[in-house]
Amino acid sequence: MDKSMTSAAEAVADIKDGASVMLGGFGTAGMPDQLIDALIAQNVGDLVVINNNAGNGETGLAALIKAGRVRKIICSFPRQIDSHHFDAAYHAGKIELELVPQGNLAARIEAAGAGLGAIFTPTGYGTLLADGKETREIDGRFYVLEYPIRADFALIKAHRGDRWGNLVYRKTARNFGPIMAMAAKTTIAQVSEIVPLGSLDPEVVVTPGIFIQRVVAIPQASGALA
């Protein structure tokens, strides 16, 4: 079994127009920039993207939005000081926004990965973001019914991986990576280094390889470099 790919371009080659794509990252930390660059280069569009934000600055998701490839974004916090490409697309009516509280976003992604049919969450109860949704009182507390969020692909960034797809992450670049890896049909991880089997301590593997379909080494994107 060898899940390693020779390039980012090879890793994303079968992502087609209209695909749903989870992108790891909280702001720029954990954003798989090189996989996104490869996606932009192969000219796919009409994408539904799931990420915490809606792009920062000029790289990663911001570049994908700037290139006009995103039809809809599901996220918790689009409006930021450096989200100008999203802001412009939104005000021009070129991108659809589905706003989800951050913890519900994480829980719905995790539910998809865990094979659950739905979850009851207390977050958002009684607010605009739960309008029209089914609610239930359980043990004196009120909950909102929310459905899993799954995707055709997840593109994530980790620190090190092996050819079976076992991953360890780096600091707060971990964020959505481990749960998105579980929730997509095909998960592609860019890592700074592919190491031999057995060299990742099994006690500290964060994402077991079963959740990963492809790994690609992007050495120049390693470590603390943004």
Added chain:
Amino acid sequence: MSRWSREQMAARVARDIPEGAYVNLGIGLPTKVANYLPMDREILLHSENGLLGMGPAPTPGEEDWELINAGKQPVTLLAGGSYFHHADSFAMMRGGHIDICVLGAYQVSTRGDLANWHTGEPGAIPAVGGAMDLAIGAKETFVMMELLTKQGESKLVEACSYPLTGLRCVSRVYTDLAVFEVGENGAKIIEAIDGLDIGALSKLTRLHLSE
């Protein structure tokens, strides 16, 4: 009218955070509370993007852009701190493991409803982030805000007119003029700036207050 500065408000909140507490400080004014946490207490700061035991900003030149806080600014990790993924991070909130969160607000109602995520203005891009999870998840939710808007309207209100973040979730409101306890018994004055009595505060807020 004299008022507490933002620094004094932060110091006042910090005084109420006990030894051993797990605390989440919201973006903006609440972030200042970190500067006033008593050195003799071990208090662990949580950041929604996956860390516990958050330390101060790094010295210039030492920034690591994979070690950031919820406001996406570089931070450090204290010895004994840890990293985790987003589902775990929000389980810490929603599951009631975080003792105290401190948030900013547009409005708080006397029964503890919070409005802090959206002005509802046409054309404004809504953004919620972790506010709804924090507000209802932490064991106690403190709000820090100026008591009055620039137009002199009270932000402590009978019922919020801005879109709600959470229902009956706030327990305490720290303002530049007074500190209030809020909840099912309404708003109670805990402390007020010198010279501001219940009569004056009731007039400013147009609320029925107790003390």
